[in-house]
Amino acid sequence: MIQAVIFDMDGVLIDSEPLWRKAAIKSFSTVGVRLTDDMCKETMGTRVDEVVNYWYHKFPWENTQKKLVEELIWENVIRLVKDEGKVKEGVRESLEFVKKQKLKIALASTSAMVLINTVLDKLGLQGYFEVIHSAEFEDYGKPHPGVYLTTAKKLGVQPQACVAIEDSINGMIAAKAAKMKCIAIPEKELVGDKRLGIADIVIPSLLEINQETWSRINK
Numbered sequence: 001m002i003q004a005v006i007f008d009m010d011g012v013l014i015d016s017e018p019l020w021r022k023a024a025i026k027s028f029s030t031v032g033v034r035l036t037d038d039m040c041k042e043t044m045g046t047r048v049d050e051v052v053n054y055w056y057h058k059f060p061w062e063n064t065q066k067k068l069v070e071e072l073i074w075e076n077v078i079r080l081v082k083d084e085g086k087v088k089e090g091v092r093e094s095l096e097f098v099k100k101q102k103l104k105i106a107l108a109s110t111s112a113m114v115l116i117n118t119v120l121d122k123l124g125l126q127g128y129f130e131v132i133h134s135a136e137f138e139d140y141g142k143p144h145p146g147v148y149l150t151t152a153k154k155l156g157v158q159p160q161a162c163v164a165i166e167d168s169i170n171g172m173i174a175a176k177a178a179k180m181k182c183i184a185i186p187e188k189e190l191v192g193d194k195r196l197g198i199a200d201i202v203i204p205s206l207l208e209i210n211q212e213t214w215s216r217i218n219k
Contacts, residue, residue, distance in 0.1 A: 001161065002162070002217065003162070004105070005104070006148065007108075008167060009109040010167075011088075013107075013119065014119050019077055020044075024040050024043075033059045044187070045167075046141060046170055051073075081115065081119055090206030090207035094207070094209035097209050101214065106132070107120075107129045110135045111136075112136045113134045131155050148178035162178075164183070167184070182201075184196055
């Protein structure tokens with residue numbers, strides 16, 4: 001039986017994927033790497049240091065440390081979240097539904113804690129989560145399952161008794177590798193993608209986190 005629901009953040013609670021792409025395009029342009037929206041989608045759901053490494057290996061630059069590019073991305077995305085961040089539809093409804101099922105609720109994100117706190121403050125969601133964990137404290141980000149395994153451990157729940165709610169392929173891989181069930185709410189670019197088959201259930205929005213969906217996932 002399911003005992004806990006673990007929410008991803010970017011693309012699940014907040015419509016931040018376009019903001020990440022803006023931040024990446026602007027930040028990498030400072031080192032002469034010209035990214036497009038489509039190129040940014042290659043690293044969707046990936047930790048920032050791993051994103052920087054990914055593009056550095058493809059388009060190595062000189063005279064600027066990778067760490068400085070990471071910091072610039074964080075600076076840009078935090079500013080964009082504060083200025084433009086919007087809650088995804090169904091967030092409060094889904095959190096309230098899960099709460100009524102008397103389940104533990106956690107957040108497991110690839111993003112750093114500074115951004116997690118910025119988002120939760122912006123959306124007014126701080127009080128919902130028993131555990132909040134960032135992959136910045138793990139050796140590897142998603143698709144490695146570490147962030148999910150640690151979150152389950154902090155909750156005191158076996159991974160097999162958890163459901164993860166994800167929007168990215170990397171996130172879904174991480175959840176399934178952790179032996180969790182996974183509900184996918186894919187970004188529009190992923191609709192129809194065959195890789196969504198790794199999720200247990202695919203739904204269009206958090207508004208579909210209801211009794212029918214819960215009965216299906218809790219078999």
